[in-house]
Amino acid sequence: MLPSLYIFAFFNALSYGIRSVMAGHQPQLQHVFTTSLLVDFSKQFFIRTPRHTRVNLTIVGGNWTTPDGALIAQVVPGLGAEWGTIDEFGVLSLDAYYNVQFVKDRKYAYVRLTGFGVSGKFNDGRTVLETDSEHYSFLNDVTFIAPGKFSGNVIVAPQWAAVDALGASFGTPKGERA
Secondary structure, three states: OHHHHHHHHHHHHHHHHHHHHHOOOOOOEEEEEEEEEEEEEEEEEEEEOOOOEEEEEEEEEEEEEOOOOOEEEEEOOOOEEEOOEEOOOOEEEEEEEEEEEEOOOOOEEEEEEEEEEEOOOEEEEEEEEEEOOOOOHHHHHOOEEEEEEEEOOEEEEEEEEEHHHHOOEOOEOOOOOO
8 A cells, every 4th residue: 555655655756746837837826834743641542543543633732933033823723633554564643623713803714734754753744734714715725735743742843835826914904025
């Protein structure tokens, strides 16, 4: 199973690169925000199945900050968890869900993180979200690249996105460029 996932990921990335070059440009990535997730290892559990080990790790808090450290959103405590799997080679398939509340307008977002990594060490994730926030509605259309690392019981993941996909930033409403 593992080799087929890597082959799929390779061809998916290659296809994206070819489409970008054929369109006449290469995507430029921008560090949009950083996610810090606080996890509770005392509430984790594992279910060993014939195919893999199912992992549950409770997300108990955290925040999002801009690259310069300004607070954007707080993770809603107690509503998030990692529901991924670990295969026979030790590869973690991420499948985390949590909610944040934006500081600026107090609206909420549902956040999903998927990807691959090594449990307790690092991950290469993709973040998508849904929100009814008018100010942050541009985030509904963006897939973020999220290379994360564990530091104790905190997962820190800078969130990167293609500049062309953003259309706005945390300081400007949709339709206005920063």
